[in-house]
Amino acid sequence: MRRTDLAEQTDEPVLEARGISKRFPGVLALDGVSLALRPGEVHALVGENGAGKSTLIKVFTGVYRPDEGRLLYKGEPASFGTPMEAQRAGISTIYQEVNLVPMMSVARNLLLGREPRGRFGVIDTAAMYEEAERVLAGYGVETDVRRPLRTLGVGAQQMVALARAVSVDARVVIMDEPTSSLEPREVETLFGVIRRLRDSGIAVMYVSHRLDELYAVCDQVTVLRDGRLAHTGPLAELDRLKLISLMLGRDLDEVRSGGMTRFSRDRSSENRQGDGTRTPVVEARGLTRKHVLDGVNVSVEPGEVVGLGGLLGAGRTETAKAIVGALPLDGGQVLVAGMPLRGGSTAAAIKAGVSLLPEDRKAEGIIPTLSVRENIALAALPSLGRAGVVSEAKIDRVVEIFMRRLRIKAASPHQLVSELSGGNQQKVLLARWLAVRPKALLLDEPTRGIDVGAKAEVQALIDELAQEGLGVLLISSDLEELVEGADRILVLREGAVVGELSGDEVTEEKIMATIAEQSDG
Amino acid sequence: MAELTSRGSARVAVLKPQVYAWVQDYGVYAAVLVLLLFNVLFTPHFLDASNFRTQLVQVTPVVIVSLGMALVIGTQGIDLSVGSVMALAAALTVLYLGYGWLPAVLVAVIGGAVVGAAGGALVAYVGVQPIVATLALLVGIRGLANVLVPQLVEFRNPGLIALGSSSVAGIPVIVIIAAALTVIVLFVVRRTTFGRQVVAIGGNRSASELSGLPVKRVLLTVYVISGLLAALAGVLATARLQASDPTSLGLFIELSAITAVVVGGTPLTGGRIRVLSTVMGALLMQLLSATLIKHNLPQSWTQMVQAVIILAAVYATRKRGTR
Numbered sequence: 001m002r003r004t005d006l007a008e009q010t011d012e013p014v015l016e017a018r019g020i021s022k023r024f025p026g027v028l029a030l031d032g033v034s035l036a037l038r039p040g041e042v043h044a045l046v047g048e049n050g051a052g053k054s055t056l057i058k059v060f061t062g063v064y065r066p067d068e069g070r071l072l073y074k075g076e077p078a079s080f081g082t083p084m085e086a087q088r089a090g091i092s093t094i095y096q097e098v099n100l101v102p103m104m105s106v107a108r109n110l111l112l113g114r115e116p117r118g119r120f121g122v123i124d125t126a127a128m129y130e131e132a133e134r135v136l137a138g139y140g141v142e143t144d145v146r147r148p149l150r151t152l153g154v155g156a157q158q159m160v161a162l163a164r165a166v167s168v169d170a171r172v173v174i175m176d177e178p179t180s181s182l183e184p185r186e187v188e189t190l191f192g193v194i195r196r197l198r199d200s201g202i203a204v205m206y207v208s209h210r211l212d213e214l215y216a217v218c219d220q221v222t223v224l225r226d227g228r229l230a231h232t233g234p235l236a237e238l239d240r241l242k243l244i245s246l247m248l249g250r251d252l253d254e255v256r257s258g259g260m261t262r263f264s265r266d267r268s269s270e271n272r273q274g275d276g277t278r279t280p281v282v283e284a285r286g287l288t289r290k291h292v293l294d295g296v297n298v299s300v301e302p303g304e305v306v307g308l309g310g311l312l313g314a315g316r317t318e319t320a321k322a323i324v325g326a327l328p329l330d331g332g333q334v335l336v337a338g339m340p341l342r343g344g345s346t347a348a349a350i351k352a353g354v355s356l357l358p359e360d361r362k363a364e365g366i367i368p369t370l371s372v373r374e375n376i377a378l379a380a381l382p383s384l385g386r387a388g389v390v391s392e393a394k395i396d397r398v399v400e401i402f403m404r405r406l407r408i409k410a411a412s413p414h415q416l417v418s419e420l421s422g423g424n425q426q427k428v429l430l431a432r433w434l435a436v437r438p439k440a441l442l443l444d445e446p447t448r449g450i451d452v453g454a455k456a457e458v459q460a461l462i463d464e465l466a467q468e469g470l471g472v473l474l475i476s477s478d479l480e481e482l483v484e485g486a487d488r489i490l491v492l493r494e495g496a497v498v499g500e501l502s503g504d505e506v507t508e509e510k511i512m513a514t515i516a517e518q519s520d521g
Numbered sequence: 522m523a524e525l526t527s528r529g530s531a532r533v534a535v536l537k538p539q540v541y542a543w544v545q546d547y548g549v550y551a552a553v554l555v556l557l558l559f560n561v562l563f564t565p566h567f568l569d570a571s572n573f574r575t576q577l578v579q580v581t582p583v584v585i586v587s588l589g590m591a592l593v594i595g596t597q598g599i600d601l602s603v604g605s606v607m608a609l610a611a612a613l614t615v616l617y618l619g620y621g622w623l624p625a626v627l628v629a630v631i632g633g634a635v636v637g638a639a640g641g642a643l644v645a646y647v648g649v650q651p652i653v654a655t656l657a658l659l660v661g662i663r664g665l666a667n668v669l670v671p672q673l674v675e676f677r678n679p680g681l682i683a684l685g686s687s688s689v690a691g692i693p694v695i696v697i698i699a700a701a702l703t704v705i706v707l708f709v710v711r712r713t714t715f716g717r718q719v720v721a722i723g724g725n726r727s728a729s730e731l732s733g734l735p736v737k738r739v740l741l742t743v744y745v746i747s748g749l750l751a752a753l754a755g756v757l758a759t760a761r762l763q764a765s766d767p768t769s770l771g772l773f774i775e776l777s778a779i780t781a782v783v784v785g786g787t788p789l790t791g792g793r794i795r796v797l798s799t800v801m802g803a804l805l806m807q808l809l810s811a812t813l814i815k816h817n818l819p820q821s822w823t824q825m826v827q828a829v830i831i832l833a834a835v836y837a838t839r840k841r842g843t844r
Contacts, residue, residue, distance in 0.1 A: 326731055350733035364731055367724035369792030378721055379732040381714045388714050432732065 012075055014039050014203045015060065015091065015172050020069035022055050029055040031227040032069065037172060042194060042204045044214045044235060047224035048247055048312050048477050049448075053207055056224065057174055060205075061093050062086035074171070091172045092165030100161055102150035107132035109149045110164050139163050140189040155186030162193060166202070173197060174205040179213060180313070181291050191217050209313040210494060211240055211516070225249050240516035247311065248479055248512065263463050263484040278302065279338050281471035282354055282440045287322045287332035294496040296332070298323070300440055300471035305462065307486030308475045309511045315495040316475045317359050320442040323473075324349040324356040337439060350379060353439030357429055357446055359475070365429045366417045373399045373413035375428050380435040402431035407457065423454025430461065440471035447481060459485060479508040491515060544837045545786045549801040552830070556808045564815050574693060578761065580807040581699045582607070582771070584800055585754040587778035588706045589747030591799045594782050595710075596723040596743055597791030598651035602640055602658035603751035603778060606633045607771030608666035610755030614681070615674050615765035622680035630752045636662055637748020638741065645740035655744075659775070666767035675764040685760030695757050702750065707796045716794075719743055723791025780806060780827065784834040805830070 013036035022030040030052045037043050047053050058064045059071065062080030071078050073089060080086040083093075100109045108115070110132045118124035132145040139159045149157060158178060165173055175194075179187050194217055197204055206218055214221065214235065221238060223230040223246045231238070231246045238246075280299035287296040293315050300306045308316040321327040323334050325345045334341040336352040349355070358364035367375055377384055377395045384394045399413050406427040410420055417428055426446065433441055443462065447455040462485060466472050476482045482489060489506055491499040491514040499514035501507075560567040567573075586603045593600045610629040617625035636658060643654035676682075687694050710716040718739045722729045730736050751771075759765050783789065784805060785798030809830070810823040 324731070346731055347733040347735060355733075356731060358728075358731055364725075364727045367721045367728055367792065369724035370721060374717065374721070378717070378729075378734070381717055385714055389712055390714055390717065392712075 011038060013037055013072070014074055016072040017056070017059070018070045018072065020056070020059055020066045020071070022052075022059060022064055023067050027227075029227050030059070030066070033224065033227070033229050034069075035222050035229070035232060037203045037205060038220075039171070039201045039203050040198055041220050042198050042206055042218045044218035044221040045205055045207045045224070046209070046214065046221065046243070046247055047230075050226065051224040051247075052227040053224055054176070055227075057093070057176060057205075057207070060086070060172075060174060061091055087168070090170050091174065092168065092170040093174045093176065094158065094161050094165060094178055095176050100149055100157070100164070103148050105146050106136070106143060106149050106152065106160055107145040110135060110145070110160055110167070112164070114168075135163055135167060136160065139193055153186075155182045155189070158182070158186075159189070159193070162190075166197060170202060172203045172205070174207075176207045177209070177313075178206075179208065179210065187213070209311050211243065211311075214243075215240075223247055241512055244311070244512045244516050248477070263459050263481075280335070281337055282323060282442075282473070283335040283338075284319070284323050285333045285335070287319060287334075288330045289318070289322065289327065289495075290330055292318050292327075292495055293322060293329075293332075294494070296322075296492070296495070296497055298473065298490060298497075300473055302439070302469045302471050303466055304488065305466050305472040305474055305486045307482040307489040307506075308473065308492060309479070309482055309489050309515070310492035311515060312477070314492040314515075316492055317444055318495070319492065320356055320444050320473060320475060323442060324354055326356065350436060350438075353437075354442065355379070355433040355436065355438045355440075356442040357426075357433060357444060359444040359448070361422065361425055361429065361449070366425050368416070368418035370417060371414045372403070372408065372410045372417050372420065372428055375417045376402055376413075376431045376435060379432050383436070398435050399431075402434060406431050406434075406461065421451065421454070423450035423458075426450050426454065426458060430458070434465075438470065440473070441465065442473040442475075444475045445477065446474070447476070447478065479511060482511070483508050548834070548837060549785050549798050549805055553801055553805050553808065556805065556812060560808075560812055560815075564812065567815075570691065574688075574691075574696075576807060576811055577696045578693050580803055581695050582754040582758045583774060583777045583781060583803045583807070584699045585702055585757070586751050586771075586774055587781040587799050587803050588702060588796065589750035590775075590778040591782045591785070591787055591794050591796060592706070592710070592719060592743050593651070593747050594723075594779070594787055594789060595719050595791055595794035596740055597726075597789075598644060598740070598743070599655065599779070599789075600637075600640065600744060600747045600751075601652065601655040601775045602636060602662060603747065603754075604771035604774040605659050605662035605666065606636050606748050606751035607755030607758065607774065608767040609633065609636065609662050609669075610752035611759040611765040611770050612666040612670040612767045614756055614759050615670060615676055618676055618678050618681070622678050622684070625681075626756050629756050630749060633748040633750075633752020633755070634745050635748070637745040637751075640748070641741035641744030644744060645737040663767075670765055670767045673764055673766045673768070677763075681760045682763055685757065685763065695761060698753075698757065702753070703796065703800055710794050710796055715739065715742070720792060720794055723793070725792070777803070777806065780831055783838070784830055786834065786838055788838045789835075802834075 015037040017033055017035045019032045019034055020030050021028070021032055033052065033056060045053055045056070055064065059066050062083045062085050065079065078089070080089065107128050111128055115123045116127040116131060129145050136143065136145065136159070139162065141156050141159045143152060143156060149160065178190060182190065194204055208214060218235050220233065221235040221243070222232040223243070225247065278301050281302045283299040285297055287293045296315065296319050298306065298319060308319060310316050318327055322329055325341070325343055325348060329343060336354055339352065341352055342348045367378065373395065376399050380398065381390060384398065385391045403413065408427045408431065409424050417425060420428065446462070447458050450458070459481065462472055462474065474482065474485055483506055486506065488500065488502040489511060490497050491501065491511060493515060498517065501510055501514065590600055590603065610633050613629040613632045614625045617628045640655050640658050643649040644651050684694060689697060718734050721734060722736055722739055726736060755771060758770060781802035782799050785795050785802035787793055787795045787799060806827060809826060813823045813826065
């Protein structure tokens with residue numbers, strides 16, 4: 001009944017962004033984004049890494065203030081100073097990590113600040129438990145509400161958070177990847193709740209990379225790309241392929257006239273034949289980790305560039321990390337040149353000849369307090385000395401070789417690595433790995449966030465290394481880079497390999513089509 | 522006009538980082554030099570050999586302890602247990618003195634290493650925060666030392682007494698040992714694989730893990746070294762006192778050591794270790810209190826001036842870090 005009231009009363013947006021821009025040092029995270037959220041709709045917000053989704057959410061919830069543009073809430077200009085203000089006004093956010101008090105009882109969490117009081121203002125616990133049980137039953141959660149929240153499963157905790165959000169009279173509920181750690185049954189329950197919220201006139205913003213979920217529960221969709229609005233409209237009018245091409249920024253009709261990348265495709269003809277006679281330099285069998293990887297098989301032969309395709313959250317980075325032992329696994333095995341690798345040890349993987357160039361250069365790559373020289377020598381240190389004492393001469397030699405070969409631009413080898421440009425930092429990291437003479441390199445987004453010139457150089461280097469016999473696993477969200485750089489492409493979706501493309505199948509269209517296939521089919 | 526101001530401010534912006542860098546790199550040395558000069562000019566008998574020697578001997582324990590502290594802080598950690606380890610070393614030394622002074626010293630040093638290993642294991646393998654792990658040891662090990670030796674025990678072992686009071690070529694043996702340890706730690710930090718790994722782990726732990734460094738083993742070793750050095754400091758202090766005093770030996774020395782490290786310009790955020798500057802930091806603090814005492818200013822004045830110096834050092838380090 002509430003639905004008819006609200007829905008017919010107005011089709012005005014409850015929350016609206018008009019031309020929102022947000023700048024961070026060196027990045028324009030949001031560039032004039034407009035978006036309207038109407039009561040009684042479930043609105044999907046999608047986009048790849050760096051598209052600006054989380055920045056936009058943070059603008060909506062008062063974490064960030066926009067540099068330009070206006071935020072309208074219930075038709076009035078709104079400016080939330082803090083997340084608390086936004087929440088009081090009726091905008092609730094459910095994060096992947098539940099932000100409740102884990103040690104307190106379920107009931108206290110649910111009714112925090114609104115506990116039923118008895119005489120003298122003392123909390124009436126009996127009434128509180130009764131109320132909590134009643135509310136949670138409506139969300140399909142049957143549990144002892146006296147237990148501490150942390151004893152519940154993640155799904156149930158999320159329901160409590162959701163129930164709490166709704167019960168504090170939310171008009172807008174924003175969910176950031178709510179299903180990433182839920183069981184299928186819990187997902188169904190969640191969808192039921194979302195539909196009920198929608199029917200009662202609440203606007204739901206739903207952020208997820210799982211296409212099946214979007215099509216199951218969302219009415220509207222907004223696609224962000226590189227901080228700009230790429231599309232907004234009803235989801236039903238968009239098929240999967242179109243949605244993916246919008247996210248990845250590839251126009252389906254675009255006539256492609258040769259590549260912009262620096263990959264030469266000559267070697268592909270001689271190396272392409274996967275006759276299976278050569279021993280793979282790296283082979284991963286059945287990599288499994290709950291909610292992340294589901295029996296992933298990957299193999300890379302010497303001289304081969306294998307691409308990993310898929311959307312954000314499909315398990316590409318996790319696959320690479322699992323191979324080098326940087327991600328704990330529930331099951332699976334990694335073989336290097338036919339020899340099984342001890343799990344969970346990056347050092348063992350490196351020793352065997354497999355190294356990972358991580359996606360997040362700042363957090364997992366460079367040592368900002370050290371010089372270019374020390375950063376390059378880091379992994380090879382044990383071999384650059386004797387009896388634990390480093391040989392400065394040996395280090396100098398190695399550093400000089402790779403600084404020249406990779407054309408690293410630094411004032412001197414002793415300059416702090418943090419002072420270099422992103423492209424040169426990336427080259428320093430590549431040099432760090434080449435200095436240990438690997439058999440295989442796993443490159444996770446090797447050209448992200450670096451300038452065009454450095455990008456071309458890195459691509460040319462990948463080619464060159466493969467020609468020299470190195471096995472390369474290439475992860476890239478840049479489809480063109482993937483298609484032109486890789487001999488063979490494995491497409492991942494929701495932690496599983498859903499397709500393998502080789503030969504003439506290695507095209508952007510084919511990758512997108514593979515990602516778009518119904519996963520239940 | 523507008524152009525003029527903007528150009529002016531641009532020049533300041535260019536100049537400032539260099540000034541900060543200079544202050545951070547050489548500030549301690551300059552401060553020590555200034556204080557020395559001041560004392561030569563205005564403090565009577567300052568240049569007397571005996572006064573000089575006393576100052577050096579007094580600062581020795583702090584220097585030795587702060588060497589280990591610098592390593593630990595380089596990994597983004599902290600070791601609060603050093604004072605209690607000194608006390609434990611004092612207790613163990615006197616307990617085992619019956620076997621001769623060398624075996625006793627050996628037992629004390631091993632004891633310190635074991636305590637360091639316990640802290641290091643908690644930090645590296647269990648994942649306890651360094652401040653919590655070593656705080657627990659600070660409390661517990663002091664208690665253990667007091668149980669072993671409940672009150673002050675004087676001793677007359679000639680070997681141990683000689684260690685504490687004899688000199689070679691006019692330089693106290695204690696000071697020579699501290700200098701030798703400084704050189705060793707300097708070598709470890711600058712020239713060994715281990716030293717580079719310590720700094721790298723402090724600079725970026727996850728990058729170090731992905732680069733295949735034995736992160737946990739290195740962390741454990743750093744705390745073992747800190748415990749070992751603290752025990753050595755405890756032994757030397759005991760030898761000089763000619764008495765074992767687990768109740769008060771090394772009280773609050775962790776704070777002096779942290780101060781020396783910080784004043785020396787090693788950032789608490791890790792990733793950088795400045796060994797010689799740390800020693801200079803310890804000397805600066807010692808010199809400062811000696812100066813003020815000689816000029817009849819109360820101890821409370823020293824503390825307030827020290828506070829100012831600590832803040833100044835942290836400020837200079839911070840500027841460099843945010844650049």
